Amino acid sequence: MEIIDSHTHAYPEKVVERAKENLQKSFSRQMITMPVLDNLYxxxxxxxxxxxxxxxxxxxPDQVLSIxxxxxxxxxxxxxxxxxxxxYFAGFKEELKRIKDNASGIKLQSEFQLFFVDEEKAFPMYEELQKLEIPVLFHCGVELSSPGAVxxxxxxxxxxxxxxxxxxxIGAHMGGYLLWEDSLEKLAGKNIYFDTSDSVGNMPPELLDKFFAKHGYDKILFGSDFPLEIPKKEVDAVKALNISQENKEKIFAKNIKNLLKI
Structure with a gap:
């Protein structure tokens, strides 16, 4: 069965030590290993x-181009x-054209980037993403290191x-880490993809069943959140679900291939 991981992180060797320290502080979590390509593979x-x-x-904003x-x-x-x-990156229109030619989507982590996803400052960027049909992966839900408004x-x-x-x-963490009931109520069944990272193994089974019943299986993507989680553990959690093989195949690969046209 083909498996595509829709949610991992890795960094260049020259900045990985600093990235690891900053991310562990920002996320209040320990990484399982250094987030470099060789370890990911x-x-x-x-x-x-x-x-x-x-x-x-x-x-x-000044980090966008180098990353x-x-x-x-x-x-x-x-x-x-x-x-x-x-x-807040002033050259977002030009950079999104470059992204369209060289990548398959973008990632936004508002708790890390210090903006609210629905603030008007972000609207011109969303408008351009929508026009260019570039998918956006949002971190969704609580971040353990960020008290207060989510x-x-x-x-x-x-x-x-x-x-x-x-x-x-794409709403990471089933649309809202630790806010899954809220995600079920407000987002499930709508025009949004969810990824399974940090969620399938942590959600109550009955709540996950409600997600599947309301949202179906065509817009759910497997994600591990490496290096914060062990990919095999996340794979095994999806394999253990009491759903059909056909639906597991959708979650593991077919859905993201359809979304990204790969």
Whole structure:
């Protein structure tokens, strides 16, 4: 059975130590290993994963170009690049054209990038993403290190969806980490993809059953969130679900191939 991981992170060797320290502090979680390509490939092999989306996040607007230059330089058939973007990056229109030619989507992590997903400052970027048909992977839900208002709650994601109905959205963590009931109520059944990272093994089974009943199986993508989670553990959690083999195949590979036209 083909498996494509829709949610991983990796960094250039020269910045990986600093990236690891900053991310562990930002996420209040320990990484399982250094987030470099060789380690990603090792964990992919262990889990039987053929391709992985590498989603890189720019914490500041001035980091966008350098991060994307590295992502675009990776020439490996096992990598699907989801480029960096920041809503406060002044040259977003020009960079999104470059992303359209060199990557398959972008990643936004509002808790890390310090913006609310439904703030008007981000609307011009969403409009351009919608026009160019570039998918956007949102971190969705609680971030353990960020107390207070959740910048990417299901309600805020829904506000974006209502404003930009044709924007191709992937809601990480089943649409709202630790806010799954809210995601079920507000997002399930709508025009949004969910990824399974940090969720399938943590959600109550009865709640997950309600997600499948309301949302179906055609817009759910397997994701591991490497290096914060072990890919094989996340693969095994999906394999253990009491659903048909056909629907597991959709989650593991068919759905993301349809979304990204690969």
């Amino acid at each position: 090792k964990y992919m092999d262990e889990a039987g994963i053929s391709k992985s989306v590498i989603a890189s996040v720019a914490s500041r 994307n230059n590295w992502l675009f330089s990776i020439k490996d058939p096992r990598v699907i690049a989801f480029a960096s973007m920041h809503p 910048r990417s709650s299901p309600e805020r994601i829904l506000n974006v969806m209502n404003k930009f109905p044709h924007l191709k959205i």
